[in-house]
Amino acid sequence: MADKRHTKCLIVGSGPAGYTAAVYASRAMLEPVLVQGLEPGGQLTTTTEVENWPGDTEVQGPDLMVRMEAHAKAVGCEIIGDIITDLDVSARPFTATGDSGAIYSADAVILATGARAKWLGLDSEEAFKGFGVSACATCDGFFYRGEEIVVIGGGNTAVEEALFLTNFASKVTLIHRRDELRAEQILQNRLMKHPKVETLWFHELEEVLGEDNPKGVTGVRVRDNRSGETSEIACKGVFIAIGHAPASELVKGKVEMHHGDYVRVEPGSTRTSVPGLFAAGDLTDHIYRQAVTSAGMGCMAALDAEKFLAEQDVVDEDPDPVRHDAAAE
Ligand code: FAD
Ligand code: NAP
Numbered sequence: 001m002a003d004k005r006h007t008k009c010l011i012v013g014s015g016p017a018g019y020t021a022a023v024y025a026s027r028a029m030l031e032p033v034l035v036q037g038l039e040p041g042g043q044l045t046t047t048t049e050v051e052n053w054p055g056d057t058e059v060q061g062p063d064l065m066v067r068m069e070a071h072a073k074a075v076g077c078e079i080i081g082d083i084i085t086d087l088d089v090s091a092r093p094f095t096a097t098g099d100s101g102a103i104y105s106a107d108a109v110i111l112a113t114g115a116r117a118k119w120l121g122l123d124s125e126e127a128f129k130g131f132g133v134s135a136c137a138t139c140d141g142f143f144y145r146g147e148e149i150v151v152i153g154g155g156n157t158a159v160e161e162a163l164f165l166t167n168f169a170s171k172v173t174l175i176h177r178r179d180e181l182r183a184e185q186i187l188q189n190r191l192m193k194h195p196k197v198e199t200l201w202f203h204e205l206e207e208v209l210g211e212d213n214p215k216g217v218t219g220v221r222v223r224d225n226r227s228g229e230t231s232e233i234a235c236k237g238v239f240i241a242i243g244h245a246p247a248s249e250l251v252k253g254k255v256e257m258h259h260g261d262y263v264r265v266e267p268g269s270t271r272t273s274v275p276g277l278f279a280a281g282d283l284t285d286h287i288y289r290q291a292v293t294s295a296g297m298g299c300m301a302a303l304d305a306e307k308f309l310a311e312q313d314v315v316d317e318d319p320d321p322v323r324h325d326a327a328a329e
Contacts, residue, residue, distance in 0.1 A: 015042025132217025
């Protein structure tokens with residue numbers, strides 16, 4: 001029989017938003033349960049140095065997330081290694097189904113499922129995923145010692161990944177579709193000065209080239225998007241770093257969204273269009289997408305959930321009309 005349990009406050013996700021919500025919800029005596037998902041600690045576990053977390057001039061991403069988890073546990077949050085595969089928000093208490101078979105019911109839910117790496121969608125990219133094509137330099141960089149690597153993208157992630165990969169690779173070529181990077185200036189300066197890095201502007205990946213026996217990447221074919229001319233670059237690794245998309249599939253079609261698949265929250269709060277369901281972090285945010293902003297929203301979500309639960313006995317299921325007007329803007 002399925003393991004069934006009830007909690008006042010279920011937190012889905014274990015990135016900075018989820019763990020911060022856990023700390024605040026625990027201290028508000030909501031006895032929260034946090035389900036970690038496939039990536040305990042979230043996106044920061046896929047990076048090395050974090051240099052913009054206030055209070056730490058430099059901290060390793062995975063270490064920071066271990067500390068956040070310990071903090072959440074220390075104040076009483078129950079942390080569960082499971083993945084939510086379905087979330088029913090049509091009636092309260094809400095029901096979440098875990099991959100483990102567990103059923104969680106909750107008076108309030110804080111969704112903090114973050115974002116995941118985007119892919120280009122090329123057949124050859126798919127064919128060589130795990131065999132030379134990766135979206136995580138910290139996870140896979142080690143396999144490319146002494147090899148040539150290409151990185152696709154022009155944001156903070158692409159530049160950080162390119163710099164990190166210089167620790168292993170003999171040469172890193174950053175390929176970007178424009179001649180201007182989105183990355184912070186400090187990272188751009190480091191990139192431009194690095195002797196192992198070459199940049200290729202106005203180029204796009206057309207095909208990952210490789211062989212089957214043994215399966216592996218041998219190069220890439222790229223296209224100059226001004227002239228249409230194609231050329232080939234020999235390499236053993238291809239790192240795709242073209243951004244992240246919100247992980248909102250659990251509530252697709254169930255709550256209001258914005259800018260595609262980001263969950264809409266009422267401005268200045270974490271309230272979604274479903275009363276009792278709160279959302280925080282990269283899942284809701286197409287602009288800032290930082291650890292510190294996610295943590296801030298996690299705090300807000302716990303405070304919003306606390307207020308909601310306190311009011312529940314006096315405020316009936318009828319949603320606040322002001323809130324709905326704001327969410328529909
Ligand atoms: P995430 O960190 O994305 O965590 C989402 C969580 O939800 C994960 O634990 C996942 O397991 C869980 N989850 C997802 N689906 C489910 C499900 N169905 N059931 C249960 N759990 C689920 N920001 C900075 O401020 N400074 C940096 O230096 C920095 N470096 C970065 C480097 C890289 C390589 C990347 C990719 C991002 C970086 N960022 C940085 C951005 C930062 O990591 C994110 O803004 C932040 O992690 C978002 O936090 P979050 O809590 O919203 O979600
Ligand atoms: P991003 O800022 O959205 O940048 C994505 C990059 O990929 C852009 O340069 C974009 O090109 C390019 N791109 C997108 N789609 C493409 C396609 N189909 N083909 C080729 N190129 C494509 O994503 P990100 O770098 O992953 O950063 C995500 C968020 O996390 C940001 O808010 C960032 O600040 C944050 N982050 C912060 C840090 C840090 O603080 N140190 C580190 C990593 C990430 P265009 O420029 O032409 O659009």
